[in-house]
Amino acid sequence: MLNSALCQRLGIEFPLFAFSHCRDVVVAVSKAGGMGVLGAVGMSPDRLREELDWIEAHVAGKPYGLDLIVPNKFEGKAEAFDSDKLLAALPAEHKAYADAILKRHGVDPTALEENRKLSTNWSQNLREEGAASGLEVAFQYPIKLIANALGLPPPIMLEQGKKHGVAVAALVGAKEHALAQVAAGVDFIIAAGGEAGGHCGDVSTMVLIPEVCAALRAINSDVPVLAAGGIVTGAQMAAAMAMGAAGAWCGSVWLTTPEAETNPIVKQKMLAATSRDTVRSRSRTGKPSRQLRSPWTDAWESEDAPKPLPMPLQSFVSEPALRYVDKLSQSGHEGARELATYWVGQGVGLMNEPISAGAVVQAFKEDFIVATERLAKFVEA
Amino acid sequence: MLNSALCQRLGIEFPLFAFSHCRDVVVAVSKAGGMGVLGAVGMSPDRLREELDWIEAHVAGKPYGLDLIVPNKFEGKAEAFDSDKLLAALPAEHKAYADAILKRHGVDPTALEENRKLSTNWSQNLREEGAASGLEVAFQYPIKLIANALGLPPPIMLEQGKKHGVAVAALVGAKEHALAQVAAGVDFIIAAGGEAGGHCGDVSTMVLIPEVCAALRAINSDVPVLAAGGIVTGAQMAAAMAMGAAGAWCGSVWLTTPEAETNPIVKQKMLAATSRDTVRSRSRTGKPSRQLRSPWTDAWESEDAPKPLPMPLQSFVSEPALRYVDKLSQSGHEGARELATYWVGQGVGLMNEPISAGAVVQAFKEDFIVATERLAKFVEA
Known part of the structure; x- marks a missing residue:
């Protein structure tokens, strides 16, 4: 286990978060010491229940999380969905x-x-009302983290998170958004650089991580920042943590594992x-x-x-x-x-072998150590 | 001095390279333990001689370098310049x-x-012939590094570099270009992410550095890789070096120093x-x-x-x-x-105080140590 307040808080060994739509990936990563986070956008409440039941049955009591999307700006949000x-x-x-x-x-x-x-x-779930039924299901399970991928989390997510002791995380692509999220009361920031797969801003991970960390330090916030965007190796994770991140949030790297659909x-x-x-x-x-x-x-x-x-x-x-x-x-x-195409980040250039999700976590751990030692050697007396 | 083969080879204390059009920045950085590199594109041979004389007179024997641009594809390159x-x-x-x-x-x-x-x-100098007169001046001075910012260096630069024992570096924005540069015989690769100021590719620093380092390892090349793009702090420099870079090449961070014009x-x-x-x-x-x-x-x-x-x-x-x-x-x-505008990278978001070039180098050194210790603490027993 890393010496990390975040790992202690979540009961995980290694602060690597796996965003995936595939429950097999979620379970494999949680069992390997990281934290699997099920991407549940587009799932009906029944389907979500089915997935979470399966995860519960296979995850051997290890912590896992859930990711939803509830954007603030939504065409037709005010009117009845038709x-x-x-x-x-x-x-x-x-x-x-x-x-x-x-x-x-x-x-x-x-x-x-x-x-x-x-x-x-799927867009039904993008509305607060649609998301509410998903949230109702989610909080019936012992999830440890719930993330919102676009905009400020709806109040119900923050309230329920507090009530059930589930950490609420939010994805941001800019310093200003991180500050707004912290003001709204989220427990974690996931700062995603423009090289990330899926929805992303245009500030790079190398700039965004220190910029967000500095902005939070300036307001005396101790909200942990997870780094996302282009990260598919333990060396990159170490790099992000050298700049102040508390862990890494990865989506693309799981797409080429045999577990992924x-x-x-x-x-x-x-x-x-x-x-x-x-x-x-x-x-x-x-x-x-x-x-x-x-x-x-x-x-x-x-x-x-x-x-x-x-x-x-x-x-x-x-x-x-x-x-x-x-x-x-x-x-x-x-x-x-x-x-044929799918969402993926620039890190795809470093994804060259179809290894299992558990093996990916193991490779991350090894690369993390190698990178840490590489850096330490530069300053050894 | 860092434990770094690159530092030993170039006789510098800290592998921070300062690309600047301002001779005062070049001298300040070299005297502070990094290496100033004069951006000389657009300078006539007479002007270049004047600048290098001034640097020689002020740099107290510390190593410095020179940067030129000679693109391969140039409109009208074949015909007489008119x-x-x-x-x-x-x-x-x-x-x-x-x-x-x-x-x-x-x-x-x-x-x-x-x-x-x-x-x-200024575009006169973009042609091999124009660059040749600049190179002729350059090699009359004890420069330690000469860099080409666009495309493969002209043969004359590689030949003269070899003859005078001056390391030849080339800027690249993609793995394939790095491999081509190494095949052409350059001594250093400067891998610049898309967040860099000035000419840049679109692969981010966080992805490009490990990708280029892995590509060079795969061909058993030990050509050092300098990381560029968005880097304006020692923590980011440490991050890049944790991923395999041998140092950092920075341009933007000097623009807000009092020395810069x-x-x-x-x-x-x-x-x-x-x-x-x-x-x-x-x-x-x-x-x-x-x-x-x-x-x-x-x-x-x-x-x-x-x-x-x-x-x-x-x-x-x-x-x-x-x-x-x-x-x-x-x-x-x-x-x-x-x-009014000028070239600058995304790191501009972290450039908030007009401190001197020497103070920037000092801040880099301190941040580098802090980042290294931050990372090491995660794995301490």
């Missing part, structure tokens, strides 16, 4: 542009219109990718998110592309198409294989 | 767009056309800026370079802006305008004050 109305508002230009990309790669877009409605379900086609692409094969784009959700480059993302980055719609509307354009592409790519369709 | 011809090729649209930005801020662009010709002088208006802006106040844009030179955001850069990033011209043509649009703005801003012109 899938048909949202779908009717989708500009024909965007749907036609997406269809044209698919056609150019031999994918027939006819089936998409039907699937589009299904894709609105990543599309095998995309997994192969990730193992082969360099750090320059990702793009930060608004084309998937409407907010900037980093993803593996493919002809799909290239087309949306081109000058002819329509401007991405605000969140969550852009998702109703991209998700049905990319889910269909995912399915087709696995049945051997060449055009779909080319288009 | 300022008039290049200027005649500038599209009216770009000049008109620049003029309109100035006018909107109350700056009269009439004087610019005359100044534009002067601005072509930075426009005082821009200096004030930098001290007040956060890490989100920079932009990576092709609008200054034609290649992506990171600079302080201002209404000038915002205008070039807007959707109405003409696409930046290839290097060096875009410079003939931007440099005369921005130099004029620089001058005007210092005489109290409000519009010019708003427009």
